[in-house]
Amino acid sequence: MAEMSVIWLRVAAVLYSLGLLHAILTLVRRREHLFRVALAAFTFGSVFHLVSIVEEGIVNNRCPITNFYETLSMCTFLVVVLYLFVHWRYKVESLSVFIFPLVFVMALVATLGNPVSAWSSPVVRNAWLTVHIVLVLLGYAALLFTAVASVVYLMQERELKAKKPRKFYYRLPPLGTLDELISKSMSIGFVLITLAVIAASTWASIELQGAWIRQPRIAISFFTWGVYLALVFLRTTSGWRGRKAAIMTITLVCFSAVTWAAHSQLGSMLYKP
Amino acid sequence: MKLLITGVSHKTAPVEVRECLAFGEESLPAALADLKSRDGVSEAVILSTCNRVEITITTEDRSDPQAIVEAFLAEQKAVNPGELEAHVYRHEGKNAIHHLFRVAASLDSMVVGEPQILGQLKAAYAAAKDCGAVCGWLESLMTRTFSVAKRVRSETGIGQMAVSISYAAVELARKIFGSLSNRTVMIVGAGKMSELAARHLRRSGASHVFVTNRTAERAAEMARLFQGTPVEYSRFTAMLPEVDILITSSGAPHYILHKDEMQRVIQARRNKPMFLIDIAVPRNIEPTVNQIDNIFLYDIDDLQEVVNANLRERAKEADHAETMVAEEVDRMMARLKVAEVTPVIVGLQEQLEQIRAAELEKTRRRYGPFTPEQEQAMEALTRGIINKVAHGPISQLRNHAADPDGAHVVAAIRKAFHLQD
Numbered sequence: 001m002a003e004m005s006v007i008w009l010r011v012a013a014v015l016y017s018l019g020l021l022h023a024i025l026t027l028v029r030r031r032e033h034l035f036r037v038a039l040a041a042f043t044f045g046s047v048f049h050l051v052s053i054v055e056e057g058i059v060n061n062r063c064p065i066t067n068f069y070e071t072l073s074m075c076t077f078l079v080v081v082l083y084l085f086v087h088w089r090y091k092v093e094s095l096s097v098f099i100f101p102l103v104f105v106m107a108l109v110a111t112l113g114n115p116v117s118a119w120s121s122p123v124v125r126n127a128w129l130t131v132h133i134v135l136v137l138l139g140y141a142a143l144l145f146t147a148v149a150s151v152v153y154l155m156q157e158r159e160l161k162a163k164k165p166r167k168f169y170y171r172l173p174p175l176g177t178l179d180e181l182i183s184k185s186m187s188i189g190f191v192l193i194t195l196a197v198i199a200a201s202t203w204a205s206i207e208l209q210g211a212w213i214r215q216p217r218i219a220i221s222f223f224t225w226g227v228y229l230a231l232v233f234l235r236t237t238s239g240w241r242g243r244k245a246a247i248m249t250i251t252l253v254c255f256s257a258v259t260w261a262a263h264s265q266l267g268s269m270l271y272k273p
Numbered sequence: 274m275k276l277l278i279t280g281v282s283h284k285t286a287p288v289e290v291r292e293c294l295a296f297g298e299e300s301l302p303a304a305l306a307d308l309k310s311r312d313g314v315s316e317a318v319i320l321s322t323c324n325r326v327e328i329t330i331t332t333e334d335r336s337d338p339q340a341i342v343e344a345f346l347a348e349q350k351a352v353n354p355g356e357l358e359a360h361v362y363r364h365e366g367k368n369a370i371h372h373l374f375r376v377a378a379s380l381d382s383m384v385v386g387e388p389q390i391l392g393q394l395k396a397a398y399a400a401a402k403d404c405g406a407v408c409g410w411l412e413s414l415m416t417r418t419f420s421v422a423k424r425v426r427s428e429t430g431i432g433q434m435a436v437s438i439s440y441a442a443v444e445l446a447r448k449i450f451g452s453l454s455n456r457t458v459m460i461v462g463a464g465k466m467s468e469l470a471a472r473h474l475r476r477s478g479a480s481h482v483f484v485t486n487r488t489a490e491r492a493a494e495m496a497r498l499f500q501g502t503p504v505e506y507s508r509f510t511a512m513l514p515e516v517d518i519l520i521t522s523s524g525a526p527h528y529i530l531h532k533d534e535m536q537r538v539i540q541a542r543r544n545k546p547m548f549l550i551d552i553a554v555p556r557n558i559e560p561t562v563n564q565i566d567n568i569f570l571y572d573i574d575d576l577q578e579v580v581n582a583n584l585r586e587r588a589k590e591a592d593h594a595e596t597m598v599a600e601e602v603d604r605m606m607a608r609l610k611v612a613e614v615t616p617v618i619v620g621l622q623e624q625l626e627q628i629r630a631a632e633l634e635k636t637r638r639r640y641g642p643f644t645p646e647q648e649q650a651m652e653a654l655t656r657g658i659i660n661k662v663a664h665g666p667i668s669q670l671r672n673h674a675a676d677p678d679g680a681h682v683v684a685a686i687r688k689a690f691h692l693q694d
Contacts, residue, residue, distance in 0.1 A: 160448060161563065163575040165582040169448070170434070175546060176451030239544035242566050 001069055002059035006114045008052035009073060013107040015045030016080075019100030020194070026097055027187035027232065035093055038100060046080045049107070053077055068213060069113025076106040098233035101194055105225070108198060109213070112205035119206060128203045133266065135196035140256055142189030143228075146182055147253045150246035153178040157242050179241060186249070190232045197225050217262035224255040274315065274410065277338035278369040279361060280327030283383050286360035294350055294357075296321040305404040308345050312336065316411035320376075320397040322390070324383055329373065331411050339363060370414065370605055374598045377422035379431065386431035386587045391422050414605075421601045428597065431590040434583035439469040441579045442550050442571070443477050446518055449548050449569055454478040459516040461485050461509060462523025463495060466552050470520055475499050483516065485509040487523070510534065514541035520550045521557035530558045532565065539565055550576070610674040617683055618667050620692045625659040666690070 001009075022038035053074060056064035064070040083099045086092060119125040152172055159169040172178075200221065204212035212218060231248050234240045240248070281291055296304050296319055308317040308328070313336025320327040328345075332338045343354040364372040375381045379390050398415045401407045407415065426432050435444040443453075450456055458479045460467050463486055471482055482501030485508075486492035492503040504512060510530070513519070523529060530549075535558075539547060549570040551558040556572055563570040571579075633655060637643065643651070666686045673682040686692070 156448070160445070160569050163563075163571060163578060165579055165586075169582075170430070170586060174448045174451040176449065179546075180451070237543075239542075241544050241546070244566075 001064075001073075001113050002056050003114070005052045005056035005059065005064075006111055008048045008055060009107065009111045012045040012049040012052060013104065013111050015041040015048065016100070016104040016107050018042070019045075019096065020104040023097045023100045024191050024194075027190060027236065028184075035096060038096070039087070042080065042100065042103075043084060045107075046077065046084065049073070049077045049080060067113070069110050072106055073110040076103055076110060079103055079106070094237045097236050098229060101229060102226075105194070105197060105201075105222075109201055109222075112201060112213075116202075116206050118209075125203075125207070128199065129266070132196050132199040132203055135192050135199060139189045139192035139196055140260070142185045142192060143249075143253060143256060146185040146189060147246075147249045149178050149182045149185065150249045153182065153241070154243060154246045182245070182249075183235070186232060186235065190228055193225060193228055197221065217259070220255075220259050220262050224252070224259045227252050227255055275332045275334060275336070275338050275365065276329075276369045276411075276414075277332070277342065277363065277365050278327060278329045278372055279339065279342050279363045280320070280325060281357070281360045282325035282327070282362070282381065284381070285362055290357070290360050291324070291326055293352060294321075294326040294346065296326065301400050302404050304349055305401055305406040307349065308341075309404070309406045311341050311345065313338075314341060316401075316409060317406045318397055318401040318411065318415065320394055322393045325376075325381075327376070329369070329411065338365075367602065367606055371598065371602045373414070373418050374421045374601055375595075377418045378425040378594055378598055379422070380425075380591055380594055380598065384436050385584075385591050386434075386436075388426075388432055391419070391426075394422075395419065417601075417605060421598065424601070425594045425597055429590045429593045431587055431594050433590075434586050436580055436583055436587070438552075438573070438576045438580060439466060439473050441576050441583065442470045442520075443473045444583075445569070445571060445576075445579065446474060446548050447477070449546050450517065452478065455480045456517040457481045457483065457515060458518045458520065459483040459485065459504070459509065459512070460495065461519065461521040461529070461557065462487075462525075462553065463491050464522035464552065467520045467522040467550075468495065468498070470550060470552070471499060474518060479518065483509075483512060510538075513538045516547070517545075518548045518550070520552065522551075522553045523557055524553070525557055526555060528557060528559045530562065532559050532561045535562045535568060536565055539568055552576070607674070610679055611671065614670045614674045614679075614683060617687065617692060618670055621663060621666060621686070621690055624690055624692060625663055629655045629659050 018034065018041035019038045022034040025034055053064055056070060056073075060066075065074050079099065080103055083095065083103075086095065153175060155168050156172040156175055156178065159166060159172070160175070201212075204218065208215075227248075231240075231245075231252055234248070235245060281294060283291070301319060301321070305317060305319060308314060308319070308330065313332045315331045315333065317331075318329040320329070328342050330338050330342065332341065346352055346357070347354060362372075372381070377391055377394050379386050379388065382390050394415075398407065398419075402412070435441040446453055446456070453474060456474075456479045458471055458474050458481070460471050460482065471479075475482060482496070482499040483504045484492045484496040484499070484501050485504040485506050486495070487506050489503065489505070492506075495501075496503040513535075521529070535547075535549075544567050546567045546569065549558055549562065549568060551570060551572045554573065558570055558572075560570070560572070562568055633651060636651070666689075669682055670686060673679040676682075
């Protein structure tokens with residue numbers, strides 16, 4: 001991508017990051033604090049994004065959809081425009097919890113098309129990777145907790161539906177308490193995994209200089225994150241509980257296990273001479 | 274000292290007999306004073322509730338506690354002991370302690386685990402204490418009884434499960450929502466049970482109650498009871514998405530809420546759980562509504578089933594409680610046995626001290642006077658000897674006090690050291 005185009009795209013990504021912050025606060029604190037600010041930043045971001053795309057088209061004298069990063073940038077821009085239109089037309093704020101993080105991560109990945117300078121020191125490189133690993137592990141712990149709580153929720157729900165109290169009815173916690181636990185652990189897990197994805201994308205783009213995006217394990221990671229995003233969105237907007245939520249959480253745990261397996265040698269990259 | 278507990282309870286006597294023996298709150302002090310003043314009576318407690326009338330007394334060894342109580346009842350209540358014989362139970366010594374612990378722990382109650390009995394027993398003890406009818410051994414037994422009851426309640430689930438329909442509804446609501454604060458309740462129709470359930474829910478933290486009825490005045494009247502809001506009957510379905518707990522008890526001869534309608538309600542609530550309590554007969558809510566995710570529908574039979582399950586669970590917990598009470602009785606008996614041998618130990622020590630003092634005096638007369646240093650040495654020497662001699666028997670007394678053959682050990686030591694009874 002052209003140098004100026006990437007700079008405009010980076011400015012857009014920074015503005016989109018306010019949307020991510022809004023989504024995180026909404027999930028963790030259950031209240032929408034920053035929506036107006038985030039929406040304004042999102043709108044301004046879209047202007048810079050448009051400038052980036054136009055710049056790229058003018059410099060290369062073609063429509064900027066010839067490589068992965070350009071296509072991703074274009075796709076992100078279209079999602080942004082579509083969201084702004086839907087919001088203007090229907091005022092669906094709840095969609096922002098899903099769209100804002102998605103747009104930010106897509107824009108971030110699109111900016112990583114141009115190789116960034118190499119590591120200034122091995123310490124920074126290792127610290128960066130360590131932060132990613134720690135965030136992922138914490139996120140997985142929260143996700144596992146969510147899955148266990150979802151299964152317990154299912155068991156208690158079954159007892160209550162059956163109307164014949166047995167041992168579990170007396171021993172298991174109330175559905176309301178479990179639901180609260182699931183919401184909190186799922187939100188915290190999502191925030192941790194999102195930060196881990198951001199840390200990993202930037203680390204990989206510096207480390208592998210453009211070749212990172214072609215690796216299948218990266219695709220698996222983004223896919224898993226996407227499933228997590230969808231789960232969080234469905235729970236926040238449609239109140240997915242009980243069986244549906246439990247099945248989706250367990251599926252997500254399976255995807256996460258595959259992602260972990262695909263990155264099993266990541267630890268060995270830590271202390272590269 | 275003798276301990277006797279005698280009386281009648283819901284298990285042994287019908288209400289006609291129990292009411293003849295009952296002591297009112299006003300007559301209790303005089304009755305206690307009368308009982309305490311009788312020859313041989315050391316302490317007394319009278320427990321009088323709707324389910325039991327029970328007299329606990331301690332007397333001197335020479336007295337017959339049963340005869341004392343019979344005479345007391347004959348005078349106080351003008352009853353013939355012969356007529357009561359078939360209904361009265363009597364427990365003495367260890368059995369009496371066991372019975373008292375069971376009563377306090379609510380193991381002998383009509384509804385096992387109900388909490389009132391402990392309060393009633395405490396009130397009976399307080400009344401006896403105010404009259405000076407308990408002031409020694411029985412006082413410590415009663416204190417121990419309250420601790421045992423507290424332990425049973427805290428270490429078993431005997432009092433945790435609801436055993437009435439209205440409480441079962443509250444318990445289920447807690448199982449669904451966790452905390453009931455900020456939950457809204459709606460009552461459709463009027464009825465004693467729905468009113469009771471709503472009252473319990475309100476007391477458990479439910480934030481607001483809506484009331485609807487075909488008769489608007491009745492709805493307004495009921496709403497006032499709960500500081501709630503009356504809702505027009507024609508509008509109540511539109512308000513359902515705001516309601517967490519719905520209690521229906523209207524007299525409608527057909528279902529007033531159907532599956533399709535509730536499906537829309539739960540969608541409007543964004544799948545937030547909803548608890549429907551249908552206590553109307555014929556039922557007000559289509560039973561298939563329970564198939565909808567996040568809706569929990571209970572009719573009157575379902576609630577009764579929960580109550581039955583709770584009673585079964587309480588019975589299981591009662592088994593644990595019985596074991597706990599038996600342990601506590603053994604512990605109490607061991608403590609009493611140790612207390613019983615204390616006079617023997619004191620007697621033994623006094624006997625040996627007398628021997629020591631007499632022998633020292635004899636030595637002084639024969640070889641004295643001695644210097645202060647010599648006196649000190651002799652003191653230390655003789656005291657050391659008697660302590661060593663006493664150590665063995667005292668240890669035996671303490672160790673075997675609670676054993677079944679403890680009495681033989683006590684008798685043997687008394688004989689060996691010529692101790693008086």
